[in-house]
Amino acid sequence: MSQPAEGDEFSHHCFHCDQKSTQHYLYSEKEQVEFEGDTVEIIDSFYLCLLCGQVNKIEDI
Numbered sequence: 001m002s003q004p005a006e007g008d009e010f011s012h013h014c015f016h017c018d019q020k021s022t023q024h025y026l027y028s029e030k031e032q033v034e035f036e037g038d039t040v041e042i043i044d045s046f047y048l049c050l051l052c053g054q055v056n057k058i059e060d061i
């Protein structure tokens with residue numbers, strides 16, 4: 001799966017206003033962690049909810 005570009009918009013559930021809304025992609029942070037002897041990359045993506053103005057973090061493994 002390719003990473004979105006800054007400004008791309010998606011329909012996600014907002015954890016703040018508890019509604020499915022259009023969210024504006026801001027940026028992602030990548031981190032590698034050890035899990036049961038394997039290295040796993042975790043990507044945290046941050047989106048701005050256009051309904052309530054809060055930032056949501058969505059984790060992808």
